[in-house]
Amino acid sequence: MTPVRVGVVGVGLMGGSLGMALRRFGGAAEVVGVVRTPDEAARAVEAGAIDRGSPSPEILAGCEVVVLATPVEAILPVLERCLPFIPPSAAVTDVGxxxxEICRGAWARLGRQGPAFVGGHPMTGSERTGVDQADPYLxxxxxxxxxxxxxxxPGGPEATARVRSLVASVGAEPVVLEPEEHDGLVAAVSHLPHVAAxxxxxxxxGTSSPWVDRLAAGGFRDTTRIASxxxxxxxxxxxxxxxxILQQAGAFRSALDRLVQALAHADGEELGRLLEEAVQxxxxVTRNARGLLAPHPELIVRVPDEVGAIHxxxxxxxxxxxxxxxxxxxxVREGEGGSVRIALESESERDRAREVLERAGYWARVR
Ligand SMILES: NC(=O)c1ccc[n+]([C@@H]2O[C@H](COP(=O)([O-])OP(=O)(O)OC[C@H]3O[C@@H](n4cnc5c(N)ncnc54)[C@H](O)[C@@H]3O)[C@@H](O)[C@H]2O)c1
Ligand SMILES: O=C(O)C(=O)C[C@]1(C(=O)O)C=C[C@@H](O)C=C1
Incomplete structure (x- = not known):
């Protein structure tokens, strides 16, 4: 079931990446975009995110799937603006x-007429925005x-099947959740982490020393990337x-309190126990997670500081x-070389890679 034409409204990081992936991997015969200016349309076409774009939602005529990929607060207003141009038989989805708020709002608005709305949220992304950052492999x-x-x-199961197949065509794994359950879960694993970062x-x-920026290294970078x-x-x-998020913030506060209390009382036993619990x-989480935390077996390999080392x-x-x-x-350390992380398809491939690299004189360790 290949959709003939997909419309993307808001061609930024997510909309642009989806458009690119659909065009490249055959999930759509044509991708059209609703953008804010003709200039944006030209940039999105040049980036390979869409075939054609326009500030007018009229371009959505004939689309079988319409993806709303604007910032969260614009999704329902944009749906309202585009609705007169979306065929009633189309499936509408979003990436918010x-x-x-979005699903309940869209379901109430669409009622029993017009296109069916299937809420969507890809658990992947970046701290960057805009079509220039779009990536078909996202x-x-x-x-x-x-x-x-x-x-x-009416049309709900058909619309869900169509969106499901679109999601699968870009290499993602569709999972079904109720909106409220979704929001509770992402509060814990995505939204509160952003607040914490x-x-x-x-x-x-409160730290005025100019050294603080110089000393910030991998630990600070890894725990705060999303704050950008x-x-x-x-x-x-x-x-x-x-x-x-407020509910989850309570759990975070109490975890922080337990750690701070253990520190305040110099209670090494409790501190060690809490840190061990976090490790486990x-x-x-990383064993079960997908996407950025893909559970691939990994090796760390040391490379010399010379042209072509990774090659x-x-x-x-x-x-x-x-x-x-x-x-x-x-x-990478100037003059000393550095290390690369490589991920392999399986544990046996990882062991074979290590053997081959060691035989060639490299230092390679299982991560
Ligand atoms: N960035 C992520 O990691 C990520 C991951 C999953 C989901 N999302 C969700 O995806 C959506 C888009 O985020 P993004 O990261 O792609 O942001 P982005 O800023 O890169 O893209 C948003 C696009 O929407 C356009 N836009 C805004 N208002 C519009 C309107 N009224 N009509 C037409 N276009 C409009 C902007 O011009 C921009 O091109 C958000 O709802 C966000 O919550 C983001
Ligand atoms: O990896 C990132 O940079 C992201 O911000 C992606 C991330 C997340 O993993 O929390 C952030 C927000 C989205 O709604 C979905 C995914």
Whole structure:
């Protein structure tokens, strides 16, 4: 069931990535975009995100699936504006990070007439925004939440099946949740982490030493990357999921209190126990997670500081027929070289990669 034409409203990071992936992997024969200016349309076409674009929603005529990919607060108003041009037989979906307000609003608005609305939220993304950052591979292996319309909605099952197949065509894994359950879960694993990352950065305010910026290294970078996310986008997400985030903030506060209490009482035993509990829980999360935390077996390989060093590592692996699932430069020290993380498809491939690399004289360790 290949949709003939897909309309994307808001061609930024997510809409642009979806358009690119649909065009590249055959999920759509044509992708049209509703953008804000003719200039934006030209940029999106040039980036390969859409075939054609226009500021007018009239371009949505004939679409079988319409994806609303604007910031959260614009999704329902944009639906209202586009509705006269969306065929009643089309499936409408969105990519908003919060689902209750959007799904309940869209279902109430559409009622029993017109296109059926299937809420959507891909659990993948970036702290960057805009079509220039779009990536056709963004959805691969990502969990993609779908919120189908209530039972009895005319065209609901067909619309859900169409959106499901669109999601699968870009390499994501569709999972079905109720909007309220979704919002509670993302409050814990996405929205509160954003608040916590911002709070960590803000906690530097009282530190006036100029050395603080110089000493911030991998630990600070890894725990605060998402705090660089677009404030306008995140303000909307956090406000739209306020209640669930506030509830989760209570759990965070009490976890922080337990750690702080253990520290205040110099209670090493309790501190160690809490840290160990965190190690175990995080291991469990990363084992089950998809997308950015893909559970691929990994190796760390040291590379010398010379031109073509990474090319040589990949050349050694390619020569032995080892397929890489992922590669990342972890750190590089001028004159000393650095290390790269490589991910393999299976544990046996990882062991074979290590053997091949060690035989070629590399230091390689299982991560
Ligand atoms: N960034 C992420 O990691 C991520 C991940 C999953 C879901 N989301 C959700 O995806 C949506 C888009 O986020 P993004 O990161 O792609 O942001 P973005 O800023 O890159 O893209 C948003 C796009 O919407 C356009 N837009 C805004 N108002 C519009 C309107 N009224 N009509 C037409 N276009 C309009 C903007 O011009 C922009 O191109 C948000 O709802 C966000 O919650 C984001
Ligand atoms: O990896 C990132 O940078 C993201 O911000 C992605 C992320 C997340 O993982 O929390 C953030 C918000 C989205 O709604 C979905 C996914």
């Amino acid at each position: 990070s919060v689902k209750t 959805f691969q292996h990502a969990v993609y939440v779908l919120c189908p319309p209530p039972a009895g909605t 911002a709070a960590l950065v803000l906690s530097l305010e 996310g677009d404030p306008a986008l995140w303000r909307q997400i956090l406000l739209a999921n306020r209640e669930a 829980r995080r291991r469990q 040589q590592v990949t050349g050694v692996l390619a020569g032995a027929g080892v397929n890489l699932a992922d590669i990342e430069i972890l750190r």
